[in-house]
Ligand code: B12
C-alpha cells in the first residue's frame with residue numbers, strides 16, 4: 418500500500434531498540450553488547466580489549482533519503498522512546514531490530530499503539546526476516562530487505578532516485594586499554610548492501626535476496642562521496658560497511674584510479690572474502706589504502722564447502738597482508754555440523770595458527786531466514802525452545818548437535834578466544850607489529866610513485882603513534898611471551914623512529930590511563946552503555962535541498978537529557 422501524505426510533510430520517527438544493552442533482563446542478554454570488538458573479537462583480552470559503539474546506520478540512510486520530517490532515535494531508553502512517541506505527533510514509527518531483539522521491538526510497537534494509536538508501525542532490519550513476525554508484533558508493515566526504496570515508494574516518492582550518503586562517524590567513544598583514540602573517528606562508507614555469494618549461514622546475503630544492491634555503483638561515485646564526507650568530518654579514514662567490498666573489482670579499481678587522479682589518498686577498513694582479495698591483488702590493496710580487512714575463513718576442515726576460500730593458502734595470505742601493513746581480522750565458525758571435538762580443535766588451531774591481528778569465533782547459528790535455517794527446519798534440528806534473545810552465537814547452539822550439548826559450545830568459544838590471546842598476545846600488540854612490518858616493507862620498496870609515497874607517510878604515522886601504547890600493553894601482558902614480544906617490538910620501533918622524551922612520556926601516560934580503566938572496570942563493571950543520540954532531519958526545503966540534520970546526545974547516565982551538539986561532541990570523545 419502507498420499512503421498519500423499530500424496534506425503535509427509526513428512526520429516519521431525511526432528508532433533502534435531500547436537499552437540497556439548487554440544485560441540479562443526480560444528483553445535481552447548479557448551477550449548482546451552494543452560493542453563489536455569487545456563482544457565478538459577481543460572479548461577475552463580484558464583491559465586490552467577494543468571498546469567502541471556503532472550507530473544503527475540503516476536508520477540514517479532511511480532518514481537522509483526521504484522527503485519528510487524524520488527523527489532518528491538511536492540507543493534510547495524505553496522511557497525516552499515513549500516520550501518521543503507521545504510528544505512527537507508522528508504519522509509513522511519505524512523500528513529497526515535484529516532477531517535477538519524481537520521482544521524489544523514487540524514492546525516498542527505496543528508503546529506506539531498505546532501512546533500514538535494513529536501512527537503507522539513499520540518494522541525493518543534483519544529481525545523482519547523472522548517468520549510470522551507480523552503475527553507476533555502488532556504492526557502495519559514488515560519491510561524485508563533494502564529499506565530506502567520501500568520507504569520512498571510508501572511515501573509516494575521516487576524509489577529509484579540516487580541515494581544520498583549520510584555523513585556519520587563509524588564509531589563513538591573509541592578506546593583501547595583505556596586510552597581514548599583522540600583522532601577524529603573514521604567515517605562510515607556504505608557502498609551497498611547484500612552479497613551474491615549466498616553462503617548458507619549468511620544472514621545478510623539472504624536478507625537482501627542473495628543480491629548486491631549498490632548505493633554507490635562506480636569508483637567515481639565512491640570517490641566523490643568519500644570526498645564529501647571526509648571534507649565535512651575532517652578525516653580521510655573510512656570504515657567501509659559492505660559485506661564484500663573487493664568483490665566488485667572494477668569499482669574498487671575505479672576508486673583507486675580516482676584517488677590517484679585527484680591525489681587524495683583515503684584509507685579504508687573493509688570486509689572482503691579471500692577469493693575477492695586474491696583477485697584484486699595485495700599490492701593493489703596497499704595502493705587503495707586498506708589498513709584492515711575482515712576475512713571469513715570459517716573452517717579449515719570444510720574449506721571446500723566455501724567457494725570463497727577454495728584453493729587459497731590462508732596462512733600465506735594473512736602473512737602477506739600483514740607484511741604489507743594490512744591488519745587482518747580472521748573469523749571462524751564453531752560447532753558446525755561436521756565438527757567433532759577433535760576436528761573443532763583442529764579448526765581453532767587453524768584460526769589461531771593464521772596469526773591474524775584479530776580473530777572472531779562464533780557458533781554456527783541458523784538465523785532466520787537463511788538457507789541453513791530452512792535446512793535445519795526441514796530436518797527438525799532447530800531449537801524452537803531457545804528464546805530468540807539467545808540466538809547470538811556465543812553461548813547456546815540454536816540447533817541440535819549430537820557432539821555439543823549443554824554448556825559445551827560456550828566453553829569452546831571461551832577456550833578458543835583464550836587460546837588465541839595466550840598464543841598470539843593482545844590484538845593491539847599485533848596491530849602495532851603489522852604497522853611496523855608495513856612501514857619496513859614499503860620504505861625498502863625501490864620505486865615509489867606519488868601514491869606509494871602517500872601510503873608510506875600514512876604507515877609511518879600509524880606505526881609511530883601506535884607504538885606509544887606498548888608500555889600499557891606490557892603493563893597488562895597476558896604472559897611472559899607477550900612481555901618479551903613488547904620488548905622486541907619496542908626496540909625495533911626505536912631503531913626505526915627513535916624515541917623522543919615526549920614520546921617516552923606519552924608512553925607512561927598510556928600506562929596511567931590503562932590503570933585508571935582497569936580500576937573503573939573493577940569498581941563499576943565492564944559494561945558501557947551507548948548514549949542516546951537524537952538526530953532530527955527536516956524534509957525538503959523550498960530550494961529543494963534536504964537540510965542538515967542536528968544531533969543531540971545526552972550526558973553520561975542521563976538518557977533523557979539533551980545537550981547542545983558541541984557539548985555532546987566533547988562528551989562523546991571523552
Ligand atoms: C553494525 C552492526 C552491529 C552493531 C550494532 C549497531 C546498532 N546500533 O544496532 C554491533 C556491533 C553492536 C552489533 C551487535 C550485534 N549484532 Co550486528 N551487525 C552489524 C552489521 C555489521 C552492520 C549493520 C549495518 O549498519 N548495515 C548497513 C545498513 C545500511 O544496512 P541495514 O542495517 O541492513 O539497513 C537496511 C535494511 O535492513 C533496512 N532497514 C533497517 N532498519 C530498518 C527500519 C525500517 C523501519 C525500515 C523500513 C527498513 C530498515 O533498510 C536499510 C537500508 O537498506 C550487520 C551485518 C551487515 N553487514 O549488515 C550485523 C548484524 C545486523 N548483527 C547481527 C547480530 C547477530 C548481532 C549480535 C547479536 C551479535 C552477537 N553475537 O552478539 C549483536 C546484538 C547487539 C544488540 N544488543 O542488539 C546479525 C543479525 C542477524 C539477524 N538476522 O538478526 C547481522 C546481520 C550480522 C550477521 N550476519 O549475522 N551489530
Ligand code: SF4
Nearest residue numbers: 612615616619622660
Ligand atoms: S562471502 Fe561473506 S558476505 Fe558473502 S555470502 Fe559468504 S559469508 Fe556472506
